[in-house]
Amino acid sequence: MSPQHRLEYLQRMIVTAAQMRSIEQRIFDAGMPIAAVMEKVSGRLALRIQALYPQPSTHRIGVLVGPGHNGGDALVVARELYFQGYEIMLCCPVSRLKDLTATHLHYLENLGIACYQSVDPLAECDLLLDGLFGFGLDRVLTKPISTIVDVVNEWDIPRLSIDLPSGLHTDTGQVLGTAICATHTLCLGLWKLGLLQDDALHYVGQAELIDFDIPLADIAAVLGEMPSVQRVTPQCAIAALPLVRPASTHKYKMGHVLLICGSRRYAGGALLTGLGARASGVGMLSIAVPQSLKSALSVQLPEALIVGCPETEDGAIAELPASVTLSSFNAIACGPGLTTDATAVVEQVLTSECPLVLDADGLNIVAHHGTIPTLHKRQAPTVLTPHLGEFKRLFPEIADGMDCRVTAVQRAAKHSTAIVLLKGARVVISDPHGSVRVNPTSTPALARGGSGDVLTGLLGGLVAQKFAAPSSTTLLDVVQAGTWWHAQAGCLAARKRTELGVDAHTLTNFLIPALARQTQIGTE
Ligand SMILES: NC(=O)C1=CN([C@@H]2O[C@H](COP(=O)(O)OP(=O)(O)OC[C@H]3O[C@@H](n4cnc5c(N)ncnc54)[C@H](O)[C@@H]3O)[C@@H](O)[C@H]2O)[C@@H](O)CC1
Numbered sequence: 001m002s003p004q005h006r007l008e009y010l011q012r013m014i015v016t017a018a019q020m021r022s023i024e025q026r027i028f029d030a031g032m033p034i035a036a037v038m039e040k041v042s043g044r045l046a047l048r049i050q051a052l053y054p055q056p057s058t059h060r061i062g063v064l065v066g067p068g069h070n071g072g073d074a075l076v077v078a079r080e081l082y083f084q085g086y087e088i089m090l091c092c093p094v095s096r097l098k099d100l101t102a103t104h105l106h107y108l109e110n111l112g113i114a115c116y117q118s119v120d121p122l123a124e125c126d127l128l129l130d131g132l133f134g135f136g137l138d139r140v141l142t143k144p145i146s147t148i149v150d151v152v153n154e155w156d157i158p159r160l161s162i163d164l165p166s167g168l169h170t171d172t173g174q175v176l177g178t179a180i181c182a183t184h185t186l187c188l189g190l191w192k193l194g195l196l197q198d199d200a201l202h203y204v205g206q207a208e209l210i211d212f213d214i215p216l217a218d219i220a221a222v223l224g225e226m227p228s229v230q231r232v233t234p235q236c237a238i239a240a241l242p243l244v245r246p247a248s249t250h251k252y253k254m255g256h257v258l259l260i261c262g263s264r265r266y267a268g269g270a271l272l273t274g275l276g277a278r279a280s281g282v283g284m285l286s287i288a289v290p291q292s293l294k295s296a297l298s299v300q301l302p303e304a305l306i307v308g309c310p311e312t313e314d315g316a317i318a319e320l321p322a323s324v325t326l327s328s329f330n331a332i333a334c335g336p337g338l339t340t341d342a343t344a345v346v347e348q349v350l351t352s353e354c355p356l357v358l359d360a361d362g363l364n365i366v367a368h369h370g371t372i373p374t375l376h377k378r379q380a381p382t383v384l385t386p387h388l389g390e391f392k393r394l395f396p397e398i399a400d401g402m403d404c405r406v407t408a409v410q411r412a413a414k415h416s417t418a419i420v421l422l423k424g425a426r427v428v429i430s431d432p433h434g435s436v437r438v439n440p441t442s443t444p445a446l447a448r449g450g451s452g453d454v455l456t457g458l459l460g461g462l463v464a465q466k467f468a469a470p471s472s473t474t475l476l477d478v479v480q481a482g483t484w485w486h487a488q489a490g491c492l493a494a495r496k497r498t499e500l501g502v503d504a505h506t507l508t509n510f511l512i513p514a515l516a517r518q519t520q521i522g523t524e
């Protein structure tokens, strides 16, 4: 495998602490000495740290040393940086160290490097390395370590965590008492699940993977040939998008999506969903809205077929006109701006045999009817796109006390037989078989009213294209690709316009530029 393919493969992998330990054990059992692995890891860490924090602007580095091999890594990095001319100060608040860690500490002390139990002498450093705990952390931090963590978090000094910020649970990303709030996290070998949990993001800072040549066979032996939990990468997202259209195609072969959205109260939801669907490249776009929105929407989306529907007194869609045949569409996306008055329409689409993307009030109506029994009656695939509040309404038993978004979404998808996409800073998507995708790149600029409507439209258009023509791309692939694309548009818009400047309408204008940019990168 070429280095580029290896890197792409590693970027997709996610491990729990138990899986990492099994992989590590296989390497040791095969004959690689533990000390040699530590040297290798730390050599690569030291190179990266020098690139991120070059001399002379960074000169004095404080190193927090814990009892295990995370502390050992930190000591070997400290030794290498010392020989590169950095001034090193150690803080090791524990007396019982693992043997290898103790040996390295002994050598550093013999080199004349000062090691303190207190952290106070490190207050004037230019950079702090956090080697207190890695994936071996198994309980809540207590004094004096918890105090040290709290003290350094107050200092105005960059903090670089080795493997993961000390104090974070490796799998759930939850804070065990307190945790280092890192500027950078250099994750070793394989991405730890906890770094992809929303609760952890405040602590993780800029995260990077440091490859240390774990044999792929050992990864596959533990995670499987097709690991069920994966990160979304640009390559796999781009591969699932309908970018190359057959030369002799026509509009009906490129999918026909029906959007059902909007109400007099939430007229904008229909437009944003429509603009998202338009960007998907779908061959035909039909939008069912309350009759009173029809003329305004026709002006704003001239290429779409706008279907005016009878309205309730409050201006919600009362029913679909008899002229609409649901089975003639390749996909339906339903929900944004509907209000819960549109119950009859949602019931109607649920009984259709058309692939369905459900969002917003579409989800609330399903939750009201009982999620699992309602979805079990469906013949065609369903994609649910809840935010956390909607997820709790849809799956109250699963959401109750959930500490890991990945396992919660996995369970929700299995129980409901739908694809479940849980929105958040790190969107998690699972199919009913338990295959999970986590989108690792996004922007808080997307935390804004209407950006979900854009996603629903985009997904609707992509799903319609998938079902319009036979393809080997799975529905999960399509949903992860749409999620990635939406996030990339947010990132590009935030770069050009600041995070404040990414209203949902603006976001739709960045969908195509973001894709154009990424596909050039992806094919280079
Ligand atoms: N997986 C791998 O292949 C490699 C792992 N390495 C490093 O080794 C680390 C894992 O090493 P370890 O297994 O020694 O684990 P850690 O270094 O994370 O620490 C575990 C030690 O801390 C103690 N401990 C756990 N929670 C505590 C708490 N709240 N308060 C006080 N003590 C606590 C444990 O009893 C144990 O002695 C990784 O994160 C990484 O930095 C690298 O050295 C080399 C390669």
Ligand SMILES: [K+]
Residues within 6 Å of the ligand: 070, 130, 131, 132, 133, 134, 161, 162, 163, 164, 165, 166
């Ligand atoms: K650490």
